[in-house]
Amino acid sequence: MKVLLIDDEKELVTTLSERLDLRHIANDWATSGEEGLELIKRHAYDWVVIDLKMPGLGGLEAIQRIKKTSPSTRIILLTGHSAAEDLDHALELGADRYLVKPVDIDVLLSLMQTDKAQEEWPR
Amino acid sequence: MGFLKKIKPAFWDRRDPGLELMNYRRLWANTFWAAVAVTLAPLVFLAGINFYQFENQYELQRNEIDNHMQRMLATGKVQISYFLDERRAALAYVNLENAFGELSNRRHLGAIFRHLRQSFGGFVDLGLIDASGIQETYIGPYNLAGRDYKDQDWYKEVLIRGIYISDVFLGHRNFPHFVIAVRHEKDMDQTYVLRATIDTGRLNELLKATDLQPTGDIFLINQQGVLQTPSQLYGGVLSGFPLLPPKGAAQWNGIHEAEDRFGRPLLVGLAKVDGTPFTLVVVNQPQVLLKKWDLLRINVIVMVGLSVLAILAVIWWGSNNLVNRIYVTDLRRAAVLHEVEYTNKLASIGRLAAGVAHEINNPVAIINEKVGLMEDLLGVSGEFSHKEKFLAQTKVIKDSVKRVSDITHRLLGFARHLPMKTEQIHLENLIKEVLGFLGREAQYRNISVNQRIPPDIEPLEADKGQLQQVLLNILNNALAAVGDGGEINIAVGPLGDQQIAISIADNGVGIPAEDLKSIFEPFFSTKGDKGTGLGLSITYGIVQKMGGHIEVESEPGQGTTFTIILPKRRPPANPEARTASGGAADASGQGGITA
Numbered sequence: 001m002k003v004l005l006i007d008d009e010k011e012l013v014t015t016l017s018e019r020l021d022l023r024h025i026a027n028d029w030a031t032s033g034e035e036g037l038e039l040i041k042r043h044a045y046d047w048v049v050i051d052l053k054m055p056g057l058g059g060l061e062a063i064q065r066i067k068k069t070s071p072s073t074r075i076i077l078l079t080g081h082s083a084a085e086d087l088d089h090a091l092e093l094g095a096d097r098y099l100v101k102p103v104d105i106d107v108l109l110s111l112m113q114t115d116k117a118q119e120e121w122p123r
Numbered sequence: 124m125g126f127l128k129k130i131k132p133a134f135w136d137r138r139d140p141g142l143e144l145m146n147y148r149r150l151w152a153n154t155f156w157a158a159v160a161v162t163l164a165p166l167v168f169l170a171g172i173n174f175y176q177f178e179n180q181y182e183l184q185r186n187e188i189d190n191h192m193q194r195m196l197a198t199g200k201v202q203i204s205y206f207l208d209e210r211r212a213a214l215a216y217v218n219l220e221n222a223f224g225e226l227s228n229r230r231h232l233g234a235i236f237r238h239l240r241q242s243f244g245g246f247v248d249l250g251l252i253d254a255s256g257i258q259e260t261y262i263g264p265y266n267l268a269g270r271d272y273k274d275q276d277w278y279k280e281v282l283i284r285g286i287y288i289s290d291v292f293l294g295h296r297n298f299p300h301f302v303i304a305v306r307h308e309k310d311m312d313q314t315y316v317l318r319a320t321i322d323t324g325r326l327n328e329l330l331k332a333t334d335l336q337p338t339g340d341i342f343l344i345n346q347q348g349v350l351q352t353p354s355q356l357y358g359g360v361l362s363g364f365p366l367l368p369p370k371g372a373a374q375w376n377g378i379h380e381a382e383d384r385f386g387r388p389l390l391v392g393l394a395k396v397d398g399t400p401f402t403l404v405v406v407n408q409p410q411v412l413l414k415k416w417d418l419l420r421i422n423v424i425v426m427v428g429l430s431v432l433a434i435l436a437v438i439w440w441g442s443n444n445l446v447n448r449i450y451v452t453d454l455r456r457a458a459v460l461h462e463v464e465y466t467n468k469l470a471s472i473g474r475l476a477a478g479v480a481h482e483i484n485n486p487v488a489i490i491n492e493k494v495g496l497m498e499d500l501l502g503v504s505g506e507f508s509h510k511e512k513f514l515a516q517t518k519v520i521k522d523s524v525k526r527v528s529d530i531t532h533r534l535l536g537f538a539r540h541l542p543m544k545t546e547q548i549h550l551e552n553l554i555k556e557v558l559g560f561l562g563r564e565a566q567y568r569n570i571s572v573n574q575r576i577p578p579d580i581e582p583l584e585a586d587k588g589q590l591q592q593v594l595l596n597i598l599n600n601a602l603a604a605v606g607d608g609g610e611i612n613i614a615v616g617p618l619g620d621q622q623i624a625i626s627i628a629d630n631g632v633g634i635p636a637e638d639l640k641s642i643f644e645p646f647f648s649t650k651g652d653k654g655t656g657l658g659l660s661i662t663y664g665i666v667q668k669m670g671g672h673i674e675v676e677s678e679p680g681q682g683t684t685f686t687i688i689l690p691k692r693r694p695p696a697n698p699e700a701r702t703a704s705g706g707a708a709d710a711s712g713q714g715g716i717t718a
Contacts, residue, residue: 009485015492022499053481080484080535101484102491102528
């Protein structure tokens with residue numbers, strides 16, 4: 001399993017990346033949507049964890065492009081808050097999960113694992 | 124006072140001086156008096172004219188009564204005169220045509236008496252009295268022949284004046300009659316007198332035949348005011364007539380006003396019959412004759428009075444209604460303006476809070492990851508001094524991060540949903556969120572907040588932010604109402620198939636019955652300066668917009684229960700409503716999007 005983390009807060013992505021490293025999960029990180037898309041073009045990722053609100057290429061548009069570039073990649077949207085209209089939109093664009101910040105790494109990992117079963121999502 | 128309170132319109136006391144756009148009392152007074160002037164002026168004017176004309180008519184009627192009495196007096200007098208003249212002339216004729224010798228013949232006098240009775244009627248007896256005053260011959264029912272009249276006043280008078288008519292008196296048989304005596308005129312040497320007694324019955328009939336009004340009376344009196352013919356009002360012959368005019372000859376002819384013994388006005392007409400001791404009297408009761416006119420006047424006054432009262436009542440009602448409607452509309456408009464202002468303020472605060480929360484959330488997320496990393500690293504590090512203490516510190520930091528993020532999420536939760544939007548709401552979560560805001564106060568004041576929410580309760584379709592506001596307002600009021608150590612019970616349950624009821628009961632001070640009907644009115648507040656009076660009014664408006672309603676029960680001293688009844692599905696009236704599925708934003712922040 002390979003994960004790409006995209007967030008404009010560099011401290012956040014680098015820390016998360018380090019924590020995934022500690023758990024032996026292969027990952028890359030990017031601090032903008034554009035940068036993230038470049039990585040996706042070059043590498044295959046099972047999961048992309050992307051922030052909703054970023055300068056430049058925002059999360060919603062990025063989701064669209066990621067799905068276009070790599071339809072098999074599953075996407076977890078990070079949001080400051082579960083604004084229903086944004087989540088709705090994200091769903092339409094192809095996001096698979098959402099996670100409200102601050103991120104609990106165990107929750108993040110469990111979201112990625114339960115996906116295999118395609119069961120009910122934890123709410 | 125209770126009645127006054129009941130009829131007093133709402134705008135009369137300036138209950139909401141801040142909201143009232145104008146002086147409604149003055150508006151009411153202007154409306155009322157203008158309408159009164161416009162409607163009553165013509166009525167009063169017409170009534171005045173009518174009254175004036177009526178008074179004229181009344182006066183005419185009075186004059187007509189006077190005139191009628193004058194006519195009766197005149198004709199009555201003529202008839203009495205004629206009656207007496209006829210008999211006097213007959214006697215004078217007999218006196219002229221017959222010498223003393225002839226008349227003293229009893230047979231001859233008897234024949235004359237019979238002729239007189241047949242021709243004129245009323246003659247009771249007839250006597251001849253010679254110069255020395257001795258009754259020479261007498262024809263009649265009594266034995267009066269040879270009687271001496273020499274010293275009697277009437278005899279002296281008839282000798283001097285040639286004619287004498289006596290007052291009425293009761294004779295031996297006790298029936299009234301009077302005397303006519305005539306002196307022989309032809310031969311001055313031969314002085315003798317013919318004396319006849321006349322029955323007053325004929326006179327009575329004559330008077331009865333006059334055109335008398337039903338309540339009137341006509342009769343004769345003598346100069347002493349003694350009745351000479353019977354009267355309906357004053358008794359029989361020889362009774363006294365009490366209403367003599369004050370002394371003075373002039374008063375014995377004409378009409379004067381008097382009062383009967385009940386104090387009712389009377390008109391008394393007198394006419395002296397010349398050459399006799401008689402005065403004709405006509406008595407009338409003008410009040411009785413004018414009764415129908417008085418009744419008419421009373422009717423008109425009553426009708427005008429009733430009309431005025433009815434008009435005043437209608438104008439009163441109309442003015443009240445009109446001004447009250449303006450008042451209510453103005454209040455409502457002012458309330459809407461205030462609500463808009465309030466909503467705008469709320470929106471601004473919401474946006475500010477959201478901005479702050481969002482900005483805080485990012486560094487908090489970083490802190491969260493950093494402390495997570497620290498934990499991870501501690502986990503893979505070997506033992507070193509203070510390792511346990513480090514772990515304890517990271518735990519405290521994580522807990523604090525959790526607290527901060529809870530707050531930011533709540534703030535974000537409130538800030539959202541400014542336009543009405545529908546989503547699936549789990550009441551348990553919602554109530555938890557609302558209590559998150561108020562729970563601290565409850566804790567400080569040792570107020571126990573109990574929830575009874577069945578776990579299988581269906582989610583509700585509603586606008587989350589607004590429902591939050593509704594619950595927040597009611598819970599806020601409940602907290603204000605209960606004392607320290609009080610109790611608030613929140614219960615949720617289905618109501619039929621279509622509705623869900625949320626009841627919030629406190630054991631606080633309660634609401635007096637007279638305030639209960641006003642609590643949903645905007646700007647009605649029992650909290651004094653502390654309350655805006657908007658909370659429940661906005662709450663009511665929101666619940667109505669949601670297609671539900673609020674019920675309230677309260678017992679002063681026992682507590683208050685608000686029950687919010689909401690439809691499970693939002694009514695389709697609002698086309699903007701869009702069902703969005705999504706995870707409930709509880710503080711743990713995990714969720715999935717389901718198709």
